[in-house]
Amino acid sequence: MVATTSTGRDGWSSRSAFILAAIGSAVGLGNLVRFPAEAGANGGGAFVLFYILCIVLIGLPVLLSETLIGRHGQAAAPESYRKVAEESGASKSWELVATLGVLSAFLVLSFYCVLGGWVLYYMYLFVADLIATGVSGPAFDGMSFEAVDALFPAMIANGPVTVVLNLIFLAITLFFVARGVSGGIEKVAVYLMPLFFVLLVGITIYSLIGGASQETFDYLFTFEPEKLTGEVMLAAVGQAFFSLSLGVAGMVTYGAYVSREVNLAGTSAIIGAADTSVALVAGLCIFPIVIAAGLTPNGGLGLMFQTLPHAFQEIPFGSLIGLAFFIMVGFAALTSSVALMEVPSAWVIDQFRLPRPAAVLLVTALAAVFGTLSALSTGMLSGFHPLGFLPMFEGLGFLDTLDTLTSKLTMPIGALFTAVFIGWIADKRLVDSENGLSGGLHYLWRFLVRWFCPLALLLILLGGIFPDRAAQLFAALGGGEVQSAEVVE
Numbered sequence: 001m002v003a004t005t006s007t008g009r010d011g012w013s014s015r016s017a018f019i020l021a022a023i024g025s026a027v028g029l030g031n032l033v034r035f036p037a038e039a040g041a042n043g044g045g046a047f048v049l050f051y052i053l054c055i056v057l058i059g060l061p062v063l064l065s066e067t068l069i070g071r072h073g074q075a076a077a078p079e080s081y082r083k084v085a086e087e088s089g090a091s092k093s094w095e096l097v098a099t100l101g102v103l104s105a106f107l108v109l110s111f112y113c114v115l116g117g118w119v120l121y122y123m124y125l126f127v128a129d130l131i132a133t134g135v136s137g138p139a140f141d142g143m144s145f146e147a148v149d150a151l152f153p154a155m156i157a158n159g160p161v162t163v164v165l166n167l168i169f170l171a172i173t174l175f176f177v178a179r180g181v182s183g184g185i186e187k188v189a190v191y192l193m194p195l196f197f198v199l200l201v202g203i204t205i206y207s208l209i210g211g212a213s214q215e216t217f218d219y220l221f222t223f224e225p226e227k228l229t230g231e232v233m234l235a236a237v238g239q240a241f242f243s244l245s246l247g248v249a250g251m252v253t254y255g256a257y258v259s260r261e262v263n264l265a266g267t268s269a270i271i272g273a274a275d276t277s278v279a280l281v282a283g284l285c286i287f288p289i290v291i292a293a294g295l296t297p298n299g300g301l302g303l304m305f306q307t308l309p310h311a312f313q314e315i316p317f318g319s320l321i322g323l324a325f326f327i328m329v330g331f332a333a334l335t336s337s338v339a340l341m342e343v344p345s346a347w348v349i350d351q352f353r354l355p356r357p358a359a360v361l362l363v364t365a366l367a368a369v370f371g372t373l374s375a376l377s378t379g380m381l382s383g384f385h386p387l388g389f390l391p392m393f394e395g396l397g398f399l400d401t402l403d404t405l406t407s408k409l410t411m412p413i414g415a416l417f418t419a420v421f422i423g424w425i426a427d428k429r430l431v432d433s434e435n436g437l438s439g440g441l442h443y444l445w446r447f448l449v450r451w452f453c454p455l456a457l458l459l460i461l462l463g464g465i466f467p468d469r470a471a472q473l474f475a476a477l478g479g480g481e482v483q484s485a486e487v488v489e
């Protein structure tokens, strides 16, 4: 059955389908790989507390703004912005905010699927290990610490493997997006998200019972004010945005398939709460086994792809838990890559009047080209620094360049202009009729979108572009020692 929205387009078949799909979009590698790594690199509790504040004060107001624009426009993101602008008597150029979002979503898609490919490789490693060593034993039995450590660098340096796995991950994503909103995108969320939650809760219980749970709680939830430096704050706010899928017109696109009856404020709160809970639980899932194995919870991709496999080496049922873990990560990544692919696809469908399968194929083909460059950037093309002439991108390979470009520039810019658009430009009656808020919350939201979000986003943006200046400023304000505002991938 193809569900339709009030305009007769394909859309979510129910409110819960929308909620699951939006949670599927939000919950992804950002929650499972990036959040624990950022918390690890940025001193635990201070980062976690500030992250939650960013979600509530900046993330949720922008999330509601994005879904509101989409639901009102009932079209691909740029057209939705244009409709809201026209009905508010504002310039049509506001649609450029969404066009930038479409471009960002495409760029994120192109490297996100490379990381998805790495996850596929680890699934394969643990399946092979399970077959070789049996169900009950620890993972990688008989392999030395160094040999397990070397698995990750060996994989990312192997061009053919990373390129092919990227193409496979893209093809799986294409398979669902090409089938449409209610027939494909929704299905993947409705089936995979519940399975994801079961796996997450199961592995976390195992980890908390058998691992260093007390140390983990102390680490993640002890607030030490001196650790809250400018660097930590910037990392937290960037992470909050990436995790809620904001600034790439993703929630605008998903919002366009929501029917008129749905209360957007309530659903946005559910989506935000679910995303934040998953990030926190991911910390409670990963750190107890890492700490119990005597390893340091470090930052970066190494936490998931190197440290964690060592931890699985130390525990009973290590291969099985390792496999379950990477299947869970794969599910989360897929429901996010589906959202990332839908954003440019919906735009191509609307813009060029192409049938959905053709539009999705076109987007996939282009993403495959960019993805191949990203996949090779950790090996053969590691010396290629496409924007290396700009200080912000110095020394960065293709994948890291796209990551920095989107997370530090285009995503905060998209979110900043969205907040300004809804707070200052869009017709107040139009906004009020869509947002589902009343009373004090309504005033609070309006204040946040008009004043707090734009200012905070401007600071984030400047902090990302001029890390050294930001560091000096923080130091001058007594905000602790800051060397740079580098955000770990």
Ligand code: PHE
Residues within 6 Å of the ligand: 025, 026, 027, 028, 029, 030, 031, 105, 108, 242, 243, 244, 245, 246, 248, 250, 336, 337, 339, 340
């Ligand atoms: N929020 C996703 C994650 O945490 C990533 C994403 C960004 C998905 C933007 C869609 C749009 O992994």
